[in-house]
Amino acid sequence: MAKRSRLEIIRDILKIIHQNKNSIIKTPLLRKSNMSSTRFSEYFNEMLKRGLIYEKADKKGKVSIALTNKGYHYLDKYNQIIEFIEEFDL
């Protein structure tokens, strides 16, 4: 299996959150993303910092992960980004 690119990994994580009705706890997200916990943390923090996802707490204080508008936008535009990168061999 080919190594996933950074952009692809981010897309996959966002997709998992989206497929879980935009609310998933961190542990199942780690499991479904098929990565080591160190690598997952690196991506998770980057995505938080870039505003693609955010953490929300319910009334009981249980924290889950959700997509921001930018995260949805990333999913929408992912193919376009990849096509652009391939077009100019970037």
Place this chain on the structure above:
Amino acid sequence: MPGPMFYQSMGIDVLYAFVLIMCSLIIYFGTREVYKLSEYKGIKYFRLSFLYFALSLFFRSFIRIIVLFFNDPRVLHFSMRAWGPVTVVLFTYTSIMAVLCLLYSVLYKKWKNEKLIFGIFNSVALLISLITALLTIPLLTLSLQVILFVFVGLTSYLAYKDCKNTKKRNSLYFNYILLFAFWTLNMIDILIPRFIPIIQILIYLVSIGIFMSILYKVIRRVGSI
């Protein structure tokens, strides 16, 4: 009083700069969204390259117009030297940075140390622009531009050979090498006036064609601007 030929030449020059500045800015702003979403380094340098092209073209032509508008008599001397070393430094620096950034956008995966590489690019661009502006020796200017072009051309060729997508690589790298060649001719034309007057229009037309083809590819990929 300058004759009609002066104004005609000036008009063509400004129109040419205007078209290329517009192409460059449309590419720069049109790719803002894909960059903001992806924060991809290749896109960052690709965009930066076109911002430098736009700045370079601005320094090339629009300063002339502004001074003409304010009736500065120095504009009547139709030479880059009349504009003083500062304009030459700005034009040469931004031109070289534009070419090097475009090169780096396809090579950043191989040249890992981003800060060092960018530091070297800045130093080379600054050094060449200072030498060009302060020494004003046409043969030296020509040699520096030719050396730079040979380096950029060879590096592009190596990147072309490594590119996996054979369908796209031919047209892309052909476009890039043409762009580098005509940009070098552009710089020689400006820095050494009357060096290649006969083919000046040809340089303008081919340069516009190259920028338009890149703009077309950008619009096709990113959709609306």
